[in-house]
Amino acid sequence: MTDGLSSSALPPRAHLHSASTGAATVPLAAAPASALASSASHSNTLAKRLTTQRSHQSIVQEEDDTPGYELQWSHLIHAEIISVTSAMRRNSRWSGMSVSGMSMGSLGMNMGLRGRENQKDGTYRNQESPLMVGFNELRSRLATTSSAKDMDAVALLEPFLQVIQSGDTNGPITGAALTSVEKFLMYKIINKDSPNVSHAMQRLAVAATHCKFEASDSVSDEIVLLKILQVLRVALTSGPGNTLSDESVCSMIETGLSMCCQLQLSEMLRKSAEHTMTVITQTMFEKLRTIPFPIESVEGGSAEADESETILVQPASMQDNTDQVNLTINHNPATVETEAEAILSERSRTDADEREKLHENEKENATLSNDPESAETLLEVEPPKSYGLPSIRELLRVLISLLNPQDQQHTDRMRLMALSILDVALEAGGRSITKFHALMALVSDDMCKHLFQLARTDNIPILALALRVISTVFDTMKTHLKLQQELFLSFLLDRLSPPVFAIKPLPFNPDFGEPPRPIVTPEPENSPRAGSPSPSVKSSKGEKVELTTAHGEVRELLLECLGQFARAPTFMVDLWVNYDCGLDCGDLFQDMVKFLTRNSFPESTTYSASNSHMLCMDSLLFFINHMVDRLSIPKEEAAIMDRDLDSYDTLFKRRQQKEILVEGAAKFDKNPKAGLVFLEANKMISSLNDPAGVALFLKTSTRLSKSLLGEYLAKPANSEILKQFIQSFDFNGKRLDESLRELLETFRLPGESQQIERIMELFAATYFATKPRAIASQDAAFILGYAVVMLNTDQHNRVVKGRMSLEQFSKNLKGVNNNENFPPEYLAEIYEAIRKREIVLPQEHEGQLGFNYAWKELLRRAETTGPLTVSHTAMYDKELFTSSWKPIMSAISYAFNVAQDDATLQKSLTGYYQCAILAAHFKLSDIFDRITMSLARMTGLLDTPHNPADNRDVVVEGSTITVSDLAVQFGKSYKGQLAAVVTFGVANEHGNMIRSGWKPILEIIKNLFVNSLLPGSMLEVEDFLAGTTMILLKAPVVPEVKDKVRQDSSLLSTLSSYLLSSSYSYETAREDPTPEEIESTRCTADCVAACRLEELFTDIRLLEDLPLTQLMEAIKFVADGNSVVKTTKAPTPSKLYNPASVFFLELMISLTVQNRYRVQALWPIVFEHLSDIIREAGSQSVLLVERAVVGLLRLCIRLAHKDDMSKEVLDALDLLLGLPIDVVPEVAEQMMAGVLNLLKADTSCVRPNLNWDVLFALLSSTSNHPEAAKYSFEAISMFVAENDGENVSVENYADCVDLLIRFAAAGAVGADGVLKQESGQRGHKSHMSKAQANAVERAKKAVEMLYKLHSQAPRLITQSKMNPELTWSAYWFPILVGLTQQCSNPCREVRNHAMIYLQRALLLPEIVTDKISEWVVVFDKVLFKLLEDLLRPEIVQQDPAGFEETRSKACAIVCKTFLHYYFRLLEWEGLQALWMNVLDYMDAFMQTAQSDQLYEAVPESLKNCLLVMSTSDTFSESMANMPGNLWNVTWNRINKFLPNLKAEVFPPQSSESGSSYAALMMGVGKTLFSGSGAADPVGMKPASGSSTSVSSPSVEAGVVAQESPSIHNSDVATGVDHIVSQQQQEQQQLIHEDESSLL
Secondary structure (H helix, E strand, O other): OOOOOOOOOOOOOOOOOOOOOOOOOOOOOOOOHHHHOOOOOOOOOHHHHHHHHHHHHHHHHHOOOOOOOOOOHHHHHHHHHHHHHHHHHOOHHHHOOOOOOOOOOHHHHHHOOOOOHHHHHOOOOOOOOHHHHHHHHHHHHHHHOOOHHHOOHHHHHHHHHHHHHOOOOEHHHHHHHHHHHHHHHHOOOOOOOOOOHHHHHHHHHHHHHOOOOEOOOHHHHHHHHHHHHHHHHHHHHOHHHHHOOHHHHHHHHHHHHHHHHOOOOOHHHHHHHHHHHHHHHHHHHHHHHOOOOOOOOOOOOOHHHHHOOOEEEOOOOEOOOOOOEOOOEEEOOOOOOOOHHHHHHHHHOOOHHHHHHHHHHHHHHHHHHHOOOHHHHHHHOOOOOOOOHHHHHHHHHHHHHOOOOOOOOOOHHHHHHHHHHHHHHHHHHHHHHOOOHHHHHHHHHHHHHHHHHHOOOOOHHHHHHHHHHHHHHHHHHHHHOHHHHHHHHHHHHHHHOOOHHHOOOOOOOOOOOOOOOOOOOOOOOOOOOOOOOOOOEEOOOOOEEOOOOOOHHHHHHHHHHHHHHHOOOOHHHHHHHHHHOOOOOOOHHHHHHHHHHHOOOOOOOOOOOOOHHHHHHHHHHHHHHHHHHHOOOOHHHHHHHHOOOOOHHHHHHHHHHHHHHHHHHHHHHHOHHHHHHHHHHOOOOOOOOOHHHHHHHHHHOOOOOHHHHHHHHHOHHHHHHHHHHHHOOOOOOOOHHHHHHHHHOOOOOOOOHHHHHHHHHHHHHHHHOOOOOOOOOHHHHHHHHHHHHHHHHHHHOOOOOOOOOHHHHHHHOOOOOOOOOOOHHHHHHHHHHHHHOOOOOOOOOOHHHHHHHHHHHHHHHHHHHOOOOOOOOOOOHHHHHHHHHHHHHHHHHHHHHHOOOHHHHHHHHHHHHHHHHHHHHOOOHHHHHHHHHHHHHHHOOOOOOOOHHHOEEEEEOOEEEEEOHHHHHHHHOHHHHHHHHHHHHHHHHOHHHOOOOHHHHHHHHHHHHHOOOOOHHHHEEEEOOOEEEEOOOOOOOOOOOOOOOOOOOOHHHHHHHHHHOOOOOHHHHOOOOOHHHHHHHHHHHHHHHHHOHHHOOOOHHHOOHHHHHHHHHHHHHHHOOOOOOOOOOOOOOOOOOOHHHHHHHHHHHHHHHHOHHHHHHHHHHHHHHHHHHHHOHHHOOHHHHHHHHHHHHHHHHHHOOOHHHHHHHHHHHHHHHOOOOOOHHHHHHHHHHHHHHHHHHOHHHOOOOOOHHHHHHHHHHOOOOOOHHHHHHHHHHHHHHHHHHOOOOOOOHHHHHHHHHHHHHHHHHHHHHHHHHHHOOOOOOOOOOHHHHHHHHHHHHHHHHHHHHHHHHHHHHHHHOOOHHHHHHHHHHHHHHHHHHHOOOOOHHHHHHHHHHHHHHHOOHHHOOOOHHHHHHHHHHHHHHHHHHHOOHHHHOOOHHHHHHHHHHHHHHHHHHHHHHHHHHOOOOOHHHHHHHHHHHHHHHHHHOOOHHHHHHHHHHHHHHHHHHOOOOOOOHHHOOOOOOHHHHHHHHHOOOOOOHHHHHOOOOOHHHHHHHHHHHHHHHHHHHHOOOOOOOOOOOOOOOOOOOOOOOOOOHHHHHHHHHHOOHHHHHHHHHHHHHHHHHHHHHHHHHHHHHHO
């Protein structure tokens, strides 16, 4: 409810409160009691008549209490009667009256008494007042009425209404009567069900609006007037108020408005009158909801035409007695002007006859109300029709007429009052008004026109209320006011925008970082908003009045009004759909966005307390927020809403057509012909050869220059087009001036007379074709038309001083109507029409005339434009957001940067967040990236020059925090913290939309990381050695061995030592962080925690392929040292540790591992980054290279099960092989642990396609590494042992043997421990370190594994399909060579282990074949190579004591092997040479022996050989006589270094014993070597009876040599058993030693 404001549609009227004491007034006679009680039934007995009053009490007690009162209704009425009559008796006029002279009344008549004949004259002195009689009659009526619902409403009110209308009463009496009437209505004693309530309410309305009383003091009188207002308000708003007629309501409205404008009344009373009018208006317009919707328009003669019957509230006239006032209602005036100007002019010129007529009507009404027979007549009349559309329309018309700013009779106070009441009317029934054409005609024309003109004022109260009413109008009726809304919004933008020359450059880039785009829709030069009437005006002298830019409070009010529009959820969408996509409308959406973004920042040079910039910002944010809200509309509901709307494609095509029309209009204004050709080429005109089509386009287009259009049509070449143009008008039934006005308002007449004549001729022909009655010929029409044009110029041209009169006008046209005169009344009508309303030629006038013309054009266009489309849909939001996001985001960004309060910051960040939501929903990744980049910049965490080396760690509340420059500065930046939370919140929610936006996000994370601000969970990385570890922020410091400090006590030395000491540094010189810095750091830590950075990559598997790929590329971008803030060349690799590089490397690996099912897309990026690091490993930090190796192997492990990624795995392993030699030791342990895990993960991944050279090269490259070797060895051990050796294949067999040889050779480090132990060095708890012991153990196991590879040889030989002649050298020979090499290993344990397995290998049954060449190779390449190595001084010097033992064992092995193959080599020609080589090596051993052990071992080994050889015929003394026999050659060679050996082996003896001994040796030899499984040499047969088989020749030669002299024939069996037993014992001992060594 708005405050009441004084105003009136009427001129000042007489005082309502004053009345002369002696004024002669006509009293209102009360209705006879018999008439009022005629319906009552009475008994003929006195008892019944008398008991009627007594029975009243019991009846009342049985009646239910009615709502509104608890006192008995009759008591309440009696109390009110007493109240009024008491007030009357206190007045001298009624105080002396008595009842002594009582005349016979109805009671006496009923009793049968006869009255006096002269009683009817009523001239007795003591006759009671008619007013008192009325109350007495009412008392009598109450006595006969049993219930309140039976109480006649007219009878109840009539006495009180007579008092109100009586001029004999004073203020207190009238006030008492008004109070009583108000109570009857409020207590619902009179309600809608009361008898005769409708007549009673009409009577009440007449009495209240014709109230008369004697004046006293102004205060008392105004109290009475206030009560009148209260009665009027209650009468209309109560239940019975619905029975009031339109006439009664109009009289009440007139009374209320009259009080509102009486300046003589107090301010309080005027405000009360306004309040009353507000309540009445609200009640009336609320009733519109219940009025049935009209079926047809008024013009169609529907029911609305009857309902809208005009009831005109006429001005109140002054009576002859200025103290008396009558409010009159003129029912159904003959004519009511439709234009506001006509109404006002007619009102201002009300003549005496009209006033006299009104006086007569008023007197008749007063007489009716005071006639004694009036009540009786009133009851007989049918109840009037309830008020409705006529009274509502009249109220609306009066209020609208008060708004006319051109009417000088209306003061600003009146306009304020009217605006206040209008606002309530629209609030209560604005939407219902649209159902009725009669009401909408007033709103769309006069009301909007007056309101828009009031909006130009600088009067703050009027402007505020006018804008409020305008907002209410468009909020409730915008669908019917499409063009009016366009005009008003255009006006707002023009009024709020500075002139073009005064526009200052923006403090931000409206295109959000991009160059500005050209305006899509250029506007015509002559119109600020194409298609809309311009609000600019000119003064009366013709000078243009510039529409000054609004400032101060006016500007704020206009912006608040604009914000009220923007609050509508569909406001901006409706602008785009209805105007930007409308062919004849301006681009309001674009203009609105441009204006709001330009004005959403404060003016720094002229600071004020105004919040206008925030109003613009709010409007922008409303637009964004409404789009976000529409995203939640369910699809089903959206589909229903979209069904009746134009599709986006349709609007897009219309938008394109509009752009073509705009461009074509611009071309037409420069060159009409070129413009039409352009429009034809773009199919906007069917053909230039079609005059009708061209004419239709020229007539309907609103964008063409009217002056150029007139010149184009007037050209002779375009006469056919002009003809079609004029013929397109409908002149039927119109006067000539009306038709000419309609034509000339579409274009401007050219200046040349010939052109005007050509146009007038075609007009005359077209008009005369309609057969007008007043015009006789076409020539007459032409002359009259020309005369009308001249008359228009004469009447309205300021240069002309003497105006043409009607007589002159008629005289000029005398006899031109086919030699006759035009009808005088016809010419008079034309003359008056032109005199009152100028034919305004387009673009000729501005000012009020120009505005009126533009307004008329607007109304004309509105007839065909159609309703405004309200789009509660998200169908167009993507286009709207795409076309407007740049300036909006620029404005929001600037608002955030300059914000000084939480409210602005919250709005800005909300705008950012909602724009991000929209970009994500519409899949606009480019926009989303720009938003992300902008947010990242606002954090202040991108380009940070802080040096992480300056960070300081402090302990606060038991936890360690790092104080850095970045943490301190960011902790002080409140805006930066808010922006950071929003940035990462957006990234967490919409990661799928980020593309290039990952780069600034990662750069922020980088800066946080190097300053120890990231959560610990983000620093955890997987490690092959430690499991899970943390990324180091600083490289581990390797302690340097300091030289002993020189003892120098000089002062200079002391100072130099202090200054140069490494303990004095900048770090120690820095001060501890201050409490403020610590607090800022904690704020930063809390902000980082609120950003939830650890969640950013938690669900990375949910990212789509494209954003995931972009993320990986961004990681590589940042990891390479690039920045999104400044373009710099990537830094060259440095060996200095860069923790950020490690962090992003680990992040890249982690993300790839999490997305292993999409690794094909990520692998190229990751592998390229890893390759760059590994290939440049020599110039990179070792820690970075190590993490790259670990990451690469982690990926290989994840890819191991994917067959389609086997090539990538091999490429990765091949990449590791290219590590520089100096880097491998640094990363070997991690690398080999990873390789081991790779093999454990899935060895099948490498078996089919693996490049074995690569794998075994990696393993072999780390065989000597103290830490990595264990993983390498475990890998090869697992590889060889799994699947029963099936992993060893033809392809990798050689590499596997070579790798085992390398691991065995690596055991050489154990030699140092043995030497230290034997040299007796002190200070070592153990002779061998743990690493050395582990290396020795691995070497021993490698020897054993090498030996066990022989079990795979048969399978591999079968699989290889190799030439049989090459298989032995391919599979057996490498094992023997490897074992032989380790027999010269510097480590004693390894050598001994190798000796054992070499001997076993040489005596393996599988290794023996029938090919003598292989046997020769065994001696030449294996055994002799071993003996040769053992003779080399550089080898022996590694372990002099140990190698003596090794030589002894080597001699024994050679001899045993020789004996093992001896019987097979007997047939071989090279046996003697082979044997000589053996003796040569034995001789060499004897010559280089350094201990008795070797001296003894060589002869003993030879003794065994000689004894066994003697069992064959080839080596026998009996063959000594043969030239070149083996016997002689052998002893000749042996005698050179063992001259006594022959006597020891073959001493002289008896023939019997000798033959027995020889036979024994023959049997033993055959027995010993027949158990090997090898084929015996040709011709060699084992001794009969010899069944014992020995698996290995472990019998020491010394044993046989010592016991042989004492063996006799009888002891042969015993000797054999002894030899076999001793051989078995030695074999078991050998096996036990082997097992011990393995453990």
